[in-house]
Amino acid sequence: MTRAKLFSGILISICFGLFLSACSNGESESKDTKKEEVRTATDAMGEVTIPANAERILAPNMEDSLLALGITPPAQWAIGTTVHNYLQPQLKDVPTIEWDLPLEQTINAKPDIIIFGSPGSIQNGKYEEYKKIAPTYVFKEEESADWRKQLQVMGEIAGKEKEAKAVLEDYDAKTKEQAAELKTAIGDETAAILWVIGKQYYLFENSRFAANVLYTDLGVTQPEMIKALPKAEAAWNPISLEALSDLDADHIFLASLPNEPGLASLKASSVWKGLPAVKAGKIYEMEDPSNWTSNGPIANNITMDQIVSVITKK
Structure with a gap:
């Protein structure tokens, strides 16, 4: 065998060995990737x-x-x-x-x-x-x-x-800023949230849905009627129109689609017309209640923006 043929054979063997090694590594990496999936x-x-x-x-x-x-x-x-x-x-x-x-x-x-x-x-x-x-x-x-x-x-x-983590940090930073702005605007004045759906009325306890944003995150003062409500449970019971006469809030957020039949009945009632917030013109109608009856970073951000906007007249 000539030296050229011998060298050529060695070179082919080396290349083939490298090819097998690469294949082996590829299989190993593939198996590792699958394990990580x-x-x-x-x-x-x-x-x-x-x-x-x-x-x-x-x-x-x-x-x-x-x-x-x-x-x-x-x-x-x-x-x-x-x-x-x-x-x-x-x-x-x-x-x-x-x-x-x-x-x-x-x-x-x-x-x-x-x-x-x-x-x-x-x-x-x-x-x-x-x-x-x-x-x-x-x-x-x-x-x-x-x-x-x-x-x-x-x-x-x-x-x-x-x-x-970034979403939570951004939310907390925004909350701190908005709470301070709201405190400057209304001080210790109280607020409540009322949801109207069909012919039913639901008053938000202090820990239900948007009330977490209003009271916990933004630090708005609870009226006495809200403080007296039982702890929020999974089953949410409606409140009667008559019982709303005790709603002593300075501000009321009214969450309801515009065509809910209970909305017209509420506004026509003497109970509604006699509430302090109604007399003072501090009623804020939220015509899409979906974020008010939900919890989550997006819902809460929208609710927070709406609360601060209508109260500070932004």
């Missing part, structure tokens, strides 16, 4: 394996948290034609899915992961059926009920912990 988390049902980089996150009634993290869901929560109106600027082109997540609609949404707000929100014991469609995460009640915790957990699920 899922992770184990603990939810209300136990341990669940979830995709680490899920893109199609189906989380009905928790779209506020998703959107705040920059995630658009494959479908949005609905009850018939009712949706979260305040989120429609971001969700107007997103198809709806009925509130009880029918299996066929859930399959059609092609989720990478399905998220429920609590075990009780899973209808008809279909948990195992949902798991066959996609990995299913079920929030613990105390985590989904607190919008801050919900956002943080959602950030962990979606791999957006930094984004969740």
Whole structure:
């Protein structure tokens, strides 16, 4: 064998060995990547394996948290034609899915992961059926009920912990500024929130939905009637028109769609006309109640802006 042929053979062997090594490394990296594609988390049902980089996150009634993290869901929560109106600027082109997540609609949404707000929100014991469609995460009640915790957990699920932290920091900074502005405008004057839907009236307890923004975040003083209300429970009982005669608030936020039949009855009543806030002209009509009856960074930001705007006449 000539020296040239010998050298050529050695070179081919070296190249082939490098090729095998590269393939081997590629397979190893591929296996490592696959290992990183899922992770184990603990939810209300136990341990669940979830995709680490899920893109199609189906989380009905928790779209506020998703959107705040920059995630658009494959479908949005609905009850018939009712949706979260305040989120429609971001969700107007997103198809709806009925509130009880029918299996066929859930399959059609092609989720990478399905998220429920609590075990009780899973209808008809279909948990195992949902798991066959996609990995299913079920929030613990105390985590989904607190919008801050919900956002943080959602950030962990979606791999957006930094984004969740930034949202909370921005909200807290804004709250501090707006609370100071409101204090300058009204001092210790009191305020209350009344929601009208159909022919029913609902007075917000100090910890329900937008009341968290009004009293806790912005530090507005509660009227005596609100202080005397029992602690907010999941079941929300309406208040009678007659009972509203005790509403001693200096300011009233009236959350109602303009065509609600109870609204006309309320305004025509002597009870309403006799309230201190009505006499003083300090009634603020919020014609889209959807953010007032929701909790989340987007809802709360909108509510905060509306409160400060109407009171300070911005």
